[in-house]
Amino acid sequence: MTEILQVVFDALSLGSLYALGALGIALIFGVMRLVNFAHGDTMAFCVFAMLWPSVDAAAIVFAGNLPAWLLIPFILAVGAGLSVLSEIIVFRRFRNTNPATMMIASFALGFVIRYFLLMLYSSRPKSIDLWSNLGLPVEILGARIPLLQVITIVTAIAILIALTFFLKRTRFGLEMRAAAENFTMARMLGVRANRVIMLAFALSGMLAAAVALILVTQTGTADIQMGGNIMLIAFIATVIGGLGSLPGAVFAGFLIGAIATVMQVVLPPEARPFRDAFVYAAVIATLIWRPNGIFMPKSAKQRV
Amino acid sequence: MTLLSVNDITVRYGRLTALRGASLTLNEGEILFVTGPNGAGKSTLMKAIAGVVKPVGGSIAFRGETISGRSPEDIARMGFSMVPEGREVFGSLTIEENLRLGIGMRADRDQAARDLEMVYSIFPVLLSRRHQHAGALSGGQQQMLVIGRALMAGPKLIAIDEPSLGLAPKVIDDVYQTLVKLRDTIGLTLLIVEQSATRAKLTGGRMILMRSGEVALEGDARELASSDALKQAYFGYGEHGK
Amino acid sequence: MAQKLAADMVSVAFEGLRALSNVTLEIPAGRVTGLIGPNGAGKTTCVNVLTGFQKPSMGRVMLDGLDISGLPAHRVRQTGIARTFQSGRLFADLTVHENLEVTGVGLGLSRREASLKADALLDWIGISALSDRLAGGLPYTDERRVAIGRALMLEPAFLLLDEPAAGMSAEEADELSRLIHRITDEVKCGVLLIEHNIGLVLKTCHSIYVLDSGEIIEFGTPDAIKASEKVRHAYMGTQADAEGEIL
Amino acid sequence: DDDKIVVGFATAASGFMQAYDKPAQDAAMIKIDEINKAGGLLGKQIEVVTADTKTDRAEGAKAGLEVIDKGADLVVVSCDYDFGSPAALAAESAGKISFFLCAESIKAGIQGVGPHSFSASVLAPVQGATMAEWAYNKKNARKFYRLLDTWTEYNKGICDGFDWMLPRLKDAKLVGEDTFKNEDASIAAQITRIKSLPEQPDAIMLCSMMPGVVSAIKQIRAAGITAPILNGSGVDGSYWLSAVPDLSNFFTPVQGSIYGDDPNKDVTAFNAKYKEVTGADPSSQYVYPGYVMIDVWAKAVERAKSTDADAVVAELEKMKDEPTLFGPRSFSSEIHHQNRGRYLIVETDKGKPRVIDEWTISEAIPVDYLVSK
Amino acid sequence: MAERASILSRTIATPVILGLLLTAIALLALLMGSGPFNQTIIDIFIRVILVVGLYIFIGNSGVISFGHIGFTCLGAYMTAWLTIPPPMKKMALPGLPGFVLEAKLPFWVGVPAAAIFAALIAFFFGKILMRLSGIAASIATFAMLALINQIYSNWEDVTGATSSVVGIPINRSIWPYFVATLVAVAIGYAYSISRSGLALRAARDEATAAAASGVDIPKERLRAFVISAFVMGGGGALYAHSVGVVTPDTFYLGLTFISLSMLVVGGMGSLSGAVIGVVLLSTIIQILRLFEKGVALGDTVLTIPNGVQEIAIGVIMIVILMRRPAGLIGNREVGWKGFRKA
Numbered sequence A: 001m002t003e004i005l006q007v008v009f010d011a012l013s014l015g016s017l018y019a020l021g022a023l024g025i026a027l028i029f030g031v032m033r034l035v036n037f038a039h040g041d042t043m044a045f046c047v048f049a050m051l052w053p054s055v056d057a058a059a060i061v062f063a064g065n066l067p068a069w070l071l072i073p074f075i076l077a078v079g080a081g082l083s084v085l086s087e088i089i090v091f092r093r094f095r096n097t098n099p100a101t102m103m104i105a106s107f108a109l110g111f112v113i114r115y116f117l118l119m120l121y122s123s124r125p126k127s128i129d130l131w132s133n134l135g136l137p138v139e140i141l142g143a144r145i146p147l148l149q150v151i152t153i154v155t156a157i158a159i160l161i162a163l164t165f166f167l168k169r170t171r172f173g174l175e176m177r178a179a180a181e182n183f184t185m186a187r188m189l190g191v192r193a194n195r196v197i198m199l200a201f202a203l204s205g206m207l208a209a210a211v212a213l214i215l216v217t218q219t220g221t222a223d224i225q226m227g228g229n230i231m232l233i234a235f236i237a238t239v240i241g242g243l244g245s246l247p248g249a250v251f252a253g254f255l256i257g258a259i260a261t262v263m264q265v266v267l268p269p270e271a272r273p274f275r276d277a278f279v280y281a282a283v284i285a286t287l288i289w290r291p292n293g294i295f296m297p298k299s300a301k302q303r304v
Numbered sequence B: 001m002t003l004l005s006v007n008d009i010t011v012r013y014g015r016l017t018a019l020r021g022a023s024l025t026l027n028e029g030e031i032l033f034v035t036g037p038n039g040a041g042k043s044t045l046m047k048a049i050a051g052v053v054k055p056v057g058g059s060i061a062f063r064g065e066t067i068s069g070r071s072p073e074d075i076a077r078m079g080f081s082m083v084p085e086g087r088e089v090f091g092s093l094t095i096e097e098n099l100r101l102g103i104g105m106r107a108d109r110d111q112a113a114r115d116l117e118m119v120y121s122i123f124p125v126l127l128s129r130r131h132q133h134a135g136a137l138s139g140g141q142q143q144m145l146v147i148g149r150a151l152m153a154g155p156k157l158i159a160i161d162e163p164s165l166g167l168a169p170k171v172i173d174d175v176y177q178t179l180v181k182l183r184d185t186i187g188l189t190l191l192i193v194e195q196s197a198t199r200a201k202l203t204g205g206r207m208i209l210m211r212s213g214e215v216a217l218e219g220d221a222r223e224l225a226s227s228d229a230l231k232q233a234y235f236g237y238g239e240h241g242k
Numbered sequence C: 001m002a003q004k005l006a007a008d009m010v011s012v013a014f015e016g017l018r019a020l021s022n023v024t025l026e027i028p029a030g031r032v033t034g035l036i037g038p039n040g041a042g043k044t045t046c047v048n049v050l051t052g053f054q055k056p057s058m059g060r061v062m063l064d065g066l067d068i069s070g071l072p073a074h075r076v077r078q079t080g081i082a083r084t085f086q087s088g089r090l091f092a093d094l095t096v097h098e099n100l101e102v103t104g105v106g107l108g109l110s111r112r113e114a115s116l117k118a119d120a121l122l123d124w125i126g127i128s129a130l131s132d133r134l135a136g137g138l139p140y141t142d143e144r145r146v147a148i149g150r151a152l153m154l155e156p157a158f159l160l161l162d163e164p165a166a167g168m169s170a171e172e173a174d175e176l177s178r179l180i181h182r183i184t185d186e187v188k189c190g191v192l193l194i195e196h197n198i199g200l201v202l203k204t205c206h207s208i209y210v211l212d213s214g215e216i217i218e219f220g221t222p223d224a225i226k227a228s229e230k231v232r233h234a235y236m237g238t239q240a241d242a243e244g245e246i247l
Numbered sequence D: 001d002d003d004k005i006v007v008g009f010a011t012a013a014s015g016f017m018q019a020y021d022k023p024a025q026d027a028a029m030i031k032i033d034e035i036n037k038a039g040g041l042l043g044k045q046i047e048v049v050t051a052d053t054k055t056d057r058a059e060g061a062k063a064g065l066e067v068i069d070k071g072a073d074l075v076v077v078s079c080d081y082d083f084g085s086p087a088a089l090a091a092e093s094a095g096k097i098s099f100f101l102c103a104e105s106i107k108a109g110i111q112g113v114g115p116h117s118f119s120a121s122v123l124a125p126v127q128g129a130t131m132a133e134w135a136y137n138k139k140n141a142r143k144f145y146r147l148l149d150t151w152t153e154y155n156k157g158i159c160d161g162f163d164w165m166l167p168r169l170k171d172a173k174l175v176g177e178d179t180f181k182n183e184d185a186s187i188a189a190q191i192t193r194i195k196s197l198p199e200q201p202d203a204i205m206l207c208s209m210m211p212g213v214v215s216a217i218k219q220i221r222a223a224g225i226t227a228p229i230l231n232g233s234g235v236d237g238s239y240w241l242s243a244v245p246d247l248s249n250f251f252t253p254v255q256g257s258i259y260g261d262d263p264n265k266d267v268t269a270f271n272a273k274y275k276e277v278t279g280a281d282p283s284s285q286y287v288y289p290g291y292v293m294i295d296v297w298a299k300a301v302e303r304a305k306s307t308d309a310d311a312v313v314a315e316l317e318k319m320k321d322e323p324t325l326f327g328p329r330s331f332s333s334e335i336h337h338q339n340r341g342r343y344l345i346v347e348t349d350k351g352k353p354r355v356i357d358e359w360t361i362s363e364a365i366p367v368d369y370l371v372s373k
Numbered sequence E: 001m002a003e004r005a006s007i008l009s010r011t012i013a014t015p016v017i018l019g020l021l022l023t024a025i026a027l028l029a030l031l032m033g034s035g036p037f038n039q040t041i042i043d044i045f046i047r048v049i050l051v052v053g054l055y056i057f058i059g060n061s062g063v064i065s066f067g068h069i070g071f072t073c074l075g076a077y078m079t080a081w082l083t084i085p086p087p088m089k090k091m092a093l094p095g096l097p098g099f100v101l102e103a104k105l106p107f108w109v110g111v112p113a114a115a116i117f118a119a120l121i122a123f124f125f126g127k128i129l130m131r132l133s134g135i136a137a138s139i140a141t142f143a144m145l146a147l148i149n150q151i152y153s154n155w156e157d158v159t160g161a162t163s164s165v166v167g168i169p170i171n172r173s174i175w176p177y178f179v180a181t182l183v184a185v186a187i188g189y190a191y192s193i194s195r196s197g198l199a200l201r202a203a204r205d206e207a208t209a210a211a212a213s214g215v216d217i218p219k220e221r222l223r224a225f226v227i228s229a230f231v232m233g234g235g236g237a238l239y240a241h242s243v244g245v246v247t248p249d250t251f252y253l254g255l256t257f258i259s260l261s262m263l264v265v266g267g268m269g270s271l272s273g274a275v276i277g278v279v280l281l282s283t284i285i286q287i288l289r290l291f292e293k294g295v296a297l298g299d300t301v302l303t304i305p306n307g308v309q310e311i312a313i314g315v316i317m318i319v320i321l322m323r324r325p326a327g328l329i330g331n332r333e334v335g336w337k338g339f340r341k342a
Ligand SMILES: Nc1ncnc2c1ncn2[C@@H]1O[C@H](COP(=O)(O)OP(=O)(O)OP(=O)(O)O)[C@@H](O)[C@H]1O
Pocket: B013, B016, B017, B018, B036, B037, B038, B039, B040, B041, B042, B043, B044, B045, B085, C137, C138, C139, C140, C141, C142, C167
């Protein structure tokens, strides 16, 4: 029993990280039809913002030494700032262009951010100790789970609820969804669409920062590529969850985390390296089963 | 009092000139029909006023302020409400959400609530399906929705590009009756692209005819609609100056 | 060439909403059949069912006695049933000529054959001048004519037109009416015409179905429809009366 | 030309391999400088030419061709086999000697490139075998757990060496094994598996490398698993220790110590020299193979009295336990790599690494075994 | 009305001009006669093949595939399996079937075989995936890439897992690559003017209307998928022979995004865009490289710091796309009199 519970927590903790990533991707996709490939690099940027630029092997911790009540807002602000800047300098000029063009632009932007970090910090992964005591396990119903993972799970769910409420119940959410669907028409209705989109970018940037903080606390490592994998999984989660559906993205994030964890547990040792192959096969199966995503309401399908 | 004046505007799409020096004025509380053959530039004129396409020459003033060059949302917030050609509903939003989008910039929430009721009473089908996605509506129902949405903004001037598109005759009547009533009660000004001269005649007001990106003819809707001049201008036999 | 396309007791439901209930109708070859009714009556849904875009919840679609319900849309087109859409749906990045060519290719012609057919058809409709323009930038009315041309490729047995005259002036609608008659006369296909332009329908159709809330409430000749109190009540406007004053 | 000898570096000056290539290359430059200052090689000065591989394989092939074009007698290629081999292959087909800066796969040499190719480091399996045998003898470890990061051949190589050694250790057994991926954000499931073992292991053989290894260690310790962790050389260095405060019971094999406590004082002197030249202390033992490489190659050139590739290869293959600053080196016509080697053992205790021992595996790992893996 | 010229005669200028461009590049390599430069040109040719392969599917169907580099991987490994000397194979890849272990085929057999193999696998994947469209299809193709990558990264006996596969005969002559590139361009051209190409482009614009025109969209997509996989597989095989080693991670996200970028920057819907995009971006990269190494301008040597080249390329791409969202060439194709509508 406790063993199963332990697996559940393991799955939830990986899943919540994916879910948080997926929220950041889904938000921007929802409002701009943009698959923001720079999201992962924004995460890396937030992590490196804790360090002083240097190409030495040893990291010089800088902002990372701030007390939590200062550090968290600072990193969130960095994420939001970079994200908003990306919107103003780059993405704003790609309104109404096709998704492929926007996607490549975001990829190129990510590339620029990555190499910028590389120039400042070198390609060497750096180490940084943030809130180690969060790694200590707490006992829940007999299962032992690191405090950090509890925090991650709770954060992911709290953010989901807050965001869903925000998008469903406030005027801003309505305008955001409208701008996503038809930018020009929304403006003709008086929606200050640029402002709306900018806010979405700020939120997405903060989500990237949140993932960055959790990741760095968990791994103790700052690596240029660190956001990449989560971003990809998040991207997949966004699509199989149902495009534009935040709960869908979160659910799919948890689902992928769960599948990966369960595969790790049940596969025999020889097959374990193929764990991710099973995960991707499951992704394909899900897409064939529900091409519009798990959470897509039927009525949202375009009628003829 | 002049509400809208369009002075000599020119609009190009690449090499194609869609408007060449078009002008018109519209007074408060007036009805102005715009008619003209296929490709004359009627829709382009609407879009230019709304700020969606940028004229390369000329100027547009609304409520005494120059609006050419302003963003569509600023123009909308000044009280210009537009129903574009071709039913641009937000298919993934519900019907009520579509309608509520229109009231974003209004301060008078009570009046907005009353307007919502009014829209639902003109188009009862929207009320019965208010929580459904707008994308599922039939063509005509979508047209009702966009007209309703434009009214929700509480505009000074409403511009409708072909209101009758896809609507059943009975509904067209309802729409026109409502528009005229609003003109009479709250002084709403109407700018309507309408292919049907008969409809213009029945409603009354002023009318202009566009051809090849210019205003070719102007006059009283009732007189013009029954005159041969309109037909001639429509097909371009003989030029009528403005 | 097939002689009769029919819907047999077709029903369609969307999450509780009955868009069509037990609709039975027939489209004979060589004639123009009208389908009118208030907004949301189910006209487009009916066309969708007949052309394979919508599976009926119940009932069948019969082509000359052959059950074709359940065929995917492209297969339906290959049996000779063509349609247009309420919203243009042209291939925006292709030229007008290519728009027509696609149907030829879709029906199994080589590009060369399809190209020749497209030229001939554009000529026949009278829009050869548009041939090399990108379909994306066409004005509304031209869009409609190209859509008809595209559907007419390879002389379909049936042509279903969903509001082809929307946005047309009286004169343009007149011209469309003539075109439709040319189609029935020369191509010999059966046409289903959905329109809110009553004048056009009355003038063009041989017989007319009236649909309301998913049910056929009336069927008859234009004169009979014009006279029907039921239709007038459900559909016609007060001023835009059945005389077809408003075109 | 005849008045100089050219060493060509087809290495990464950008991209992530740069972090490995640059330090080793700096060390090689120090040796080259020393030789030049001492009058050169065969009386000629050594000249250096470089080309950037950008950490890209296709670019690597180009870089190799480019330094050959510039007359390189020795082609030094990227540390890692995957990224170095395109340039090495280019050298091989041009009949030039190539040296991998620090590749630790058997392929970096005859088996994967050809008879003119060498590596300056020690095979990864030797590291795994060393740690297993050492822990068995010195830590009395009998129950081993094997945790493999399937990301690279290097990681697998460590575990291969461990696998080879384990059956040779009487009574030692594997109580469990698992795999993970370097990029895994969380290895919670793997940790759960260790913790639910009926008996906890005496030592965990961790076959992984930067950056994922840090995350794995951090999570293992955070979960309260205190068993000794054995590693390959890839984790050497103190730069990352801040990530796991007070890390203890953690063991790494190294060719030389960067911590100032190498039994050989010359190593400490080299470290100082390195700092003087580059402005920083060596960050890990991976600087050393660069120095060793030039050292053994230069000796072979002197002995062959020529830079002719075949003659130099012949001399290199004669080396048996040739002493270098960082342990003895042997090459043969069968293998151009070290399948046995002296390692210093570094223990990290309360976050402080220091040399505690020295170990050479009791028997060389057979070439057949290495190749079959 | 003037008689319409046949599609072939109206459009043949495009492949001819592109062919001439490629010939000029090949001649340039010969003229320079330097090893590294030759290798650079070989690289460009391989890139052109890959991007043309992408164009065939993505350009015509409008579905952004993240999966095609998977076919490149399949092709590269296939030619490795066929052309590596048997003794080396038996050592490194003992899990291969017997007849493959014994095979020692020349590279001009290996490359087409690789292309066919990739096409075959594409057929199986395509059967399942081509029913999807839009972003779902993109993700599914990405999952396919990841699946291929995971299998090739872990199947020790057959692919050598993450370890480099070596012993692939290296060919440094420019001609095979040149000829293969011409063939790829010819295939790309032939597909784009084919019935299937037209039908697929129609479906890209308006799937619903395409179905109403009798187009069987999944079938047409599958056709393009298989043909493009053929080209991608061949490109992968050529890559293997140009470098001599392959590993699975060579054929993963990095190559995917670079190739996609070149396609989009060149002009996604145009064969000319595919070719010119690659040539142009590669040229810019080479020039920046030159500056990285230092360029003497008069007395001063102009050098840009390491890393700036990558940043610059990123910025240049963004700027090009800002200016020309449809890519440099857009949807047009080169003709004798400049560009014409595709
Ligand atoms: N986005 C565009 N790109 C290129 N050309 C355009 C575009 N929009 C309109 N045009 C062209 O501009 C001219 C004017 O078009 P406009 O839509 O304003 O005409 P209209 O009078 O509204 O016609 P209709 O009665 O068909 O609605 C036409 O020739 C049309 O082809």
